[in-house]
Amino acid sequence: MVVIHSAMTGEKDDPVVTERGATYDRAMSQTVTVHFLPAAFEPPVLQGSVAIVLDVLRATTTIVQALAAGATRVIATETIDEARRRFADLPGGTALLGGERGGVRIEGFSLGNSPLEYTSDVVAGKTICLTTTNGTRALARCRHARHVLVGAFSNLRAVVAAVGSSGLPCHIVCAGTDGHVTAEDVLCAGAIASELEKGYADALILDDSARVASAFWQTVTPGPALREAMRGSRGGVNLVELGYDRDIDRCAEIDCCDLVPEFSGDDSVIVPMVMKVHQSPRA
Numbered sequence: 001m002v003v004i005h006s007a008m009t010g011e012k013d014d015p016v017v018t019e020r021g022a023t024y025d026r027a028m029s030q031t032v033t034v035h036f037l038p039a040a041f042e043p044p045v046l047q048g049s050v051a052i053v054l055d056v057l058r059a060t061t062t063i064v065q066a067l068a069a070g071a072t073r074v075i076a077t078e079t080i081d082e083a084r085r086r087f088a089d090l091p092g093g094t095a096l097l098g099g100e101r102g103g104v105r106i107e108g109f110s111l112g113n114s115p116l117e118y119t120s121d122v123v124a125g126k127t128i129c130l131t132t133t134n135g136t137r138a139l140a141r142c143r144h145a146r147h148v149l150v151g152a153f154s155n156l157r158a159v160v161a162a163v164g165s166s167g168l169p170c171h172i173v174c175a176g177t178d179g180h181v182t183a184e185d186v187l188c189a190g191a192i193a194s195e196l197e198k199g200y201a202d203a204l205i206l207d208d209s210a211r212v213a214s215a216f217w218q219t220v221t222p223g224p225a226l227r228e229a230m231r232g233s234r235g236g237v238n239l240v241e242l243g244y245d246r247d248i249d250r251c252a253e254i255d256c257c258d259l260v261p262e263f264s265g266d267d268s269v270i271v272p273m274v275m276k277v278h279q280s281p282r283a
């Protein structure tokens with residue numbers, strides 16, 4: 001059997017005390033929790049855990065795509081000004097500005113937030129300074145986690161392998177759309193939770209939120225039904241109105257990329273996580 005060990009470790013940290021003074025009981029086993037919105041948790045709760053941030057339509061799918069197409073790194077900023085500042089600090093010709101507000105490319109930026117724009121002829125060897133309405137903010141909110149991974153349908157299997165072998169509590173964070181829960185993120189959270197349960201049943205426990213998301217995921221099948229569900233979601237309806245229908249099909253593709261981007265809360269830089277593949281002695 002081939003086992004993928006991520007570069008992550010499962011050592012325990014000190015108990016976590018949240019901003020409101022509650023203690024967070026970090027389970028000895030690996031608990032999987034889904035947060036349907038970034039505002040639904042207090043950031044310190046993520047200490048010592050691995051967080052997976054999902055903004056399936058489209059920020060996290062676009063980040064996975066940019067790195068798969070050869071971008072050297074993505075710098076994810078909360079504001080347009082910060083993206084411009086980080087871009088200005090880089091040597092000329094080595095970086096591109098990307099992102100959206102209201103789904104539309106920001107004035108003066110070379111790229112919007114469509115994964116279809118991030119092809120290797122455009123982004124290979126470049127740093128992408130990216131800012132989006134919901135996705136890059138959700139990443140920033142997770143900076144207390146020991147590891148912050150960027151997830152999407154496109155790298156589902158790779159994310160599950162990285163988290164499952166880490167032994168760490170896992171928080172799956174849905175970015176939502178403008179403060180509202182959106183179905184595509186919850187579907188992806190459910191897909192991750194149910195794959196984790198299938199692959200690592202002895203080692204992890206889904207909490208109620210993860211079981212709700214997993215049950216939602218069981219209501220659709222990958223392919224046309226998933227694409228339809230995503231078109232009808234809050235995020236999908238916005239994109240259809242803006243003429244980005246093809247992006248939805250791209251964002252619904254499962255396992256087309258085999259990398260796991262990791263976000264650093266210190267400098268907001270995202271690079272592919274290093275994964276080591278070991279041959280189990282019992283193979």
Ligand code: MLT
Nearest residue numbers: 057058059132133134135
């Ligand atoms: C976001 O980060 O808000 C989304 O990715 C919006 C979009 O689809 O452009």
